Amino acid sequence: MIRDKIVVLDFGSQYAHLIAKRFRLLGYYSEIALPSAALDVFEGAKGIVFSGGPSSVYDADVPEFNGDILKLTVPVLGLCYGHQLMAQQYGGKVGRAAVGEFGIARLRQNDSVNCPLFKGIEFPAQVWMSHQDAVLACADGFETAGFTKDCPFAAVQDLKRRRFGLQFHVEVKDTPCGNTIFTNFAEYCGMKKNWDQNTVLDLILSQIQKDAAGRNVLLFLSGGVDSTVAFALLNKALGQQRVLGLHIDNGFMRKNESAVIAERYKNFGFTNFICEDASESFLQAIYRETDPQKKRKAVGENFITVRDAVVERLKLDENEWLLAQGTLYPDIIESGGTKNSHTIKTHHNRVDGIQALIAKGLIIEPLKDLYKDEVRLIGMKIGLNEELVMRHPFPGPGLSINVLCSNGALTETDEIELAAAEAAVASIVQADASFAKLFGTESAAATRHGAAATAVYAESKSKTAAAPEYARPAAAVLPVKSVGVQGDFRTYRFPAVLSFADTTGSCRCLPPWDTLEEASAYITNAVKNVNRTVVCLYRKADATLSLQKGYCDKARLDQTREADAIVLDELKKHGWYRKVFQHLTINLPYASAPDRCSLVLRPVVSEDVMTARFAHLDRPLLESIVSRIAALPFVDAVYYDITNKPPATFGWE
Numbered sequence: 319m320i321r322d323k324i325v326v327l328d329f330g331s332q333y334a335h336l337i338a339k340r341f342r343l344l345g346y347y348s349e350i351a352l353p354s355a356a357l358d359v360f361e362g363a364k365g366i367v368f369s370g371g372p373s374s375v376y377d378a379d380v381p382e383f384n385g386d387i388l389k390l391t392v393p394v395l396g397l398c399y400g401h402q403l404m405a406q407q408y409g410g411k412v413g414r415a416a417v418g419e420f421g422i423a424r425l426r427q428n429d430s431v432n433c434p435l436f437k438g439i440e441f442p443a444q445v446w447m448s449h450q451d452a453v454l455a456c457a458d459g460f461e462t463a464g465f466t467k468d469c470p471f472a473a474v475q476d477l478k479r480r481r482f483g484l485q486f487h488v489e490v491k492d493t494p495c496g497n498t499i500f501t502n503f504a505e506y507c508g509m510k511k512n513w514d515q516n517t518v519l520d521l522i523l524s525q526i527q528k529d530a531a532g533r534n535v536l537l538f539l540s541g542g543v544d545s546t547v548a549f550a551l552l553n554k555a556l557g558q559q560r561v562l563g564l565h566i567d568n569g570f571m572r573k574n575e576s577a578v579i580a581e582r583y584k585n586f587g588f589t590n591f592i593c594e595d596a597s598e599s600f601l602q603a604i605y606r607e608t609d610p611q612k613k614r615k616a617v618g619e620n621f622i623t624v625r626d627a628v629v630e631r632l633k634l635d636e637n638e639w640l641l642a643q644g645t646l647y648p649d650i651i652e653s654g655g656t657k658n659s660h661t662i663k664t665h666h667n668r669v670d671g672i673q674a675l676i677a678k679g680l681i682i683e684p685l686k687d688l689y690k691d692e693v694r695l696i697g698m699k700i701g702l703n704e705e706l707v708m709r710h711p712f713p714g715p716g717l718s719i720n721v722l723c724s725n726g727a728l729t730e731t732d733e734i735e736l737a738a739a740e741a742a743v744a745s746i747v748q749a750d751a752s753f754a755k756l757f758g759t760e761s762a763a764a765t766r767h768g769a770a771a772t773a774v775y776a777e778s779k780s781k782t783a784a785a786p787e788y789a790r791p792a793a794a795v796l797p798v799k800s801v802g803v804q805g806d807f808r809t810y811r812f813p814a815v816l817s818f819a820d821t822t823g824s825c826r827c828l829p830p831w832d833t834l835e836e837a838s839a840y841i842t843n844a845v846k847n848v849n850r851t852v853v854c855l856y857r858k859a860d861a862t863l864s865l866q867k868g869y870c871d872k873a874r875l876d877q878t879r880e881a882d883a884i885v886l887d888e889l890k891k892h893g894w895y896r897k898v899f900q901h902l903t904i905n906l907p908y909a910s911a912p913d914r915c916s917l918v919l920r921p922v923v924s925e926d927v928m929t930a931r932f933a934h935l936d937r938p939l940l941e942s943i944v945s946r947i948a949a950l951p952f953v954d955a956v957y958y959d960i961t962n963k964p965p966a967t968f969g970w971e
Contacts, residue, residue, distance in 0.1 A: 368400025
């Protein structure tokens, strides 16, 4: 029997599987296919979605596309790259947009056009953009259904051919009307609901049994949500006697983390796991490494080395034991693991040693087609408690990717890029009238206030009240680079810094989070060499900060552990731990001396890891966190990352 389905063509987007997942969560079965797929792949398809992707449609080397797909009579929805490709295929014009959009935008409806996808949506609607190219002219037969400030063809349609194109990402949480649009599309396609979580669980369990084929399984058990749920699923499918969890203390754990993990597993009833202290070997593996990609790979390869040593010591017959991982689909995508995708960062579970084992069929990954929110749903469905399932994610490389490393000097290229970024950010903050209006000021008024002025922080304002004015921030750029993702590409760029009048840890002078979010997006969209914006919350009086020589060693890891423990403690005290998807404390080698540091607070709110917004913490909570961290003897400055994903990733690397 052929199941009715929505087919998603994967053009290498980070979000291709997220599109399929959204349809499945809405109750509609969906599958992923290559854009070069033969037409028989679409048997049973009620609709087709073209995903986004990292390429430009006018590039010489673009994903191979079977143009005959557009000859099918089923409805087609193009998203981002898919929207641009469809425009090109039908004779429209695509090129570099005058202004790229990354992050939140406001979609407005063309009132003269009735779009079936917009049924039940109120306008203007918040949507999520991540593009530098755009449709510059519609193809014949298409009409404009929606637009944003910088994108005149944000939504187009040709009802005669049953074709729709949307520049924004419908599939991410930060397009709140996304589920409505997908439901409207499925209904337009004539799809009936035919998918649920029981089906997903049954498929996972049967696949584990098939992949194991009578063999036992050794699982890398970090203690995070993913590996914990994978562990529980393996136990359920195979029985505890055939599964062994291996928790490796790699020296990059949070404060007392390994002991807490072991205690929680024992309390839940897991008896089939062991703990291995390999911290010295991991520290040695990344000794004085400054390149974040090489550091990740070294950590991943050392997991294999430790695993091999454990297998040898326990005398496990490798012909009878497979290796399991709690890999999620975002790990695969960000590691460039699909045909048309680009590498954003190399995950520890996708290094060469792991890839070799995958090629030999010696790896089981029960969660590889799922996202974080799906994993948590599955975990609760099979009986795991909230303490295990709702824990903040903690990747295998742990704090090693939160400790930025430097030899103490920038390259000549970095110096040039930093100078360009500083000039561009300064120009925006000091002279851009549109930027000034974000703070309730015209440019002349903003100049009058000055960076050192003291602003009154308004806790609330009525709809009829005039917009309050805040001190215009001082601007700078930190001399460290961090990883980001813009238009499905990895970027490695500098963070802009906004500083308001008070840098003693008080939040009274800070504008509201929404204003800061708009300011961050404004800067990262406009400045080529910047992919993050941070706010300075504290700076040690009279400290002169500069780039220091600093590596991922025990001393800097201990610094990070102490600060990170403070943040998590305060989040729990104030009832915010569950509201935040993940918090990362970033240690920067930017300080007054090599044994000191600056710290970046990075709490994020996300559903699926693919997109995120920085957490808008209550100001008293934030002040409490900063006052405790500022009291640590090694801290010179504390920053707060006010960048969403994209253009930034969760961590800095």
